[in-house]
Amino acid sequence: MVYEVVDNSVDEAMAGHCDRISVTLLPGDGCEVVDNGRGIPVDKHPKYADLSAAEVVLTILHAGGKFGGGGYKVSGGLHGVGVSVVNALSSRVEVDIDRDGRRYSMSFEDGGNLKDRLVDSGPSPEGATGTTVRFWPDGTIFDETHFRAQTLIERFQMMAFLNAGLEIEFSDTRPEPHDPVTFKYEGGIRDFVRHVNASKEALFSDVGYYMQAEETMEVEIAFQWNTGYNADGLHSFANGITTSEGGMHEEGFKKALTNCVNKYARDKGLLKDKEGNLQGEDIREGLTAIISVKLQDPQFEGQTKGKLGNVPMRSLVERATNERLGDWFEEHPSEAKRIVLKAVQASRAREAARSARDATRRKSALDGAGLPGKLADCSLNEPRSCEIYIVEGNSAGGSAKEARDPARMAILPIRGKILNVERVRVDRMLKNTEVTSLIQAIGAGVGEEFDVEKLRYHKIVILCDADVDGSHIRTLLLTFFFRQMKPMVEGGYVYIAQPPLYSTKVGKDTIYLKDDGAKDEFLRGRPNHKEEFARLKGLGEMDAEELWATTMDPARRTLLQVGVEQAVIADEVCSTLMGENVESRKHFIQTNARDVRFLDI
Secondary structure: OHHHHHHHHHHHHHOOOOOEEEEEEEOOOEEEEEEOOOOOOOOEOOOOOOOEHHHHHHHOOOOOOOOOOOOOOOOOOOOOOHHHHHHHOEEEEEEEEEEOOEEEEEEEEOOOEEEEEEEEEEEOHHHOOEEEEEEEEOOOOOOOOOOOHHHHHHHHHHHHHHOOOOEEEEEEOOOOOOOOEEEOOOOOHHHHHHHHOOOOOEOOOOOEEEEEEOOOEEEEEEEEEEOOOOOOOEEEEEOOEEOOOOEHHHHHHHHHHHHHHHHHHHHOOOOOOOOOOOOHHHHOOOEEEEEEEEEOOOOEEOOOOOEEOOHHHHHHHHHHHHHHHHHHHHHOHHHHHHHHHHHHHHHHHHHHHHHHHHHHHHHHHHHOOOOOOOOEOOOOOOHHHOEEEEEEOHHHHHHHHHHOOOOOEEEEEEOOOOOOHHHOOHHHHOOOHHHHHHHHHHOOOOHHHOOHHHOOOOEEEEEOOOOHHHHHHHHHHHHHHHHHOHHHHHOOOEEEEOOOOEEEEEOOEEEEEOOHHHHHHHHHHOOOOOOOOEEOOOHHHOOHHHHHHHHHOOOOOOEEEOOOOOHHHHHHHHHHHHOOOHHHHHHHHHHHOOOOOOOOO
């Protein structure tokens, strides 16, 4: 709901009429969004003669500036239903419009019923223009109406990066407020690249940038390589919307980037005639790039509407990259040479990794089924019905094997802390026993070869102790999955088991509580509870019956599903937590220590 209202203000910014948006969380789970745009029109609507244009926008679907061809040349927001649906889902909405020197006000209640019609309430303060929308989500519709400040802040920062010069202010006036924060980036997506690469070691200091516009489309791209080994630092947007599944703009960029680097390498003698061309994945190793396109009629495809389907955009991006990136290489020969040499090293590592994979496959074929020996597989062959528990330690693995439902639950014990894949190339990663066991058990490949359709299980459950070491192992596993099996994370196949930290008695029943927060919540509901709380030991010290009852029984367990709402944020957090920059990691942990969840991705 917040995003829909803010998107309308961002539309004003993209049209050049707004440079400041203020968002405030209000007591009672309300939200206020203020912009300094032109203000919603207040004249009578030509189609609905008895209503003002502002009342129509607030009450009728598809009546805003995105529709009818007379509104914005380019507009953001995925759904386009906008503020009328926010109104329908709110118990109360208040709107103030400053336009032509006058302030107009109206209000709604109980799902969009007009309470106070639009009235001229006097002159605008100090000649201000813009729109103010205050709304309170309806608690009879939503189970939860309490806004999480950090989620909003991350989205607003990204909006500010994508709209150079736009200032977005956030403040929180609730009883337990979040500190106010303001985002404004004159460098736009160039600053975005610097921000994403802040916890990484840049290959060169300059952030490259180019843009190209046509009548109904434009593209701007910023890029910088770092010394890391990941090839998934490409993040794309269309009209401010994250295109997590890529699309035509990404295709055009990848193709032209590969052509440009190979052409430059050949022209400058950095690749010999007898050497084959560099592959796209070699060139993209360590690349952080932001592709932001704007177009009049975006066509979104894919299951989550995260893929841009406009074919002309591919041609524009490809043309712009071939021309402008080639010029940038010529103007920055030192940086271009470093890019090529890094890609050559990546190419050699890829060949070594392919040999390691082939050796693993040959060994698996000789061994028989091609599955790791310590895997206790399930008997069913239908992935949708199957789960694999990745269990910390052999003793916990033994309890889990005894406790499980053998028809649908597989158990893979791992020994200690797996390799930190953030700091190594794929060839070294594939020599690690625990990593290869994970790859073989999951069965869908790794890296560029990963195919989510080949998953052997549709629930990949990480089962670690509820202590610091368990959290570290969880973080290492999630980093591996995000970097090497990203579609599996994006598809919602990864889960974190929630083993309890405490148990207590209520009558004859044993109650298990996940953590200190659950214990405090329990005591608030039972202030006279006198029984002691037993602090449970590690997974390896639970017997099979207790492990089943607390953590594995589908009827009683709690699983935390891992998702990726914003890949660019996940990329940044993985790099910060698991990369080489100690100061960035220390700052992140100190800043987020109160938020006990792993990553908000």
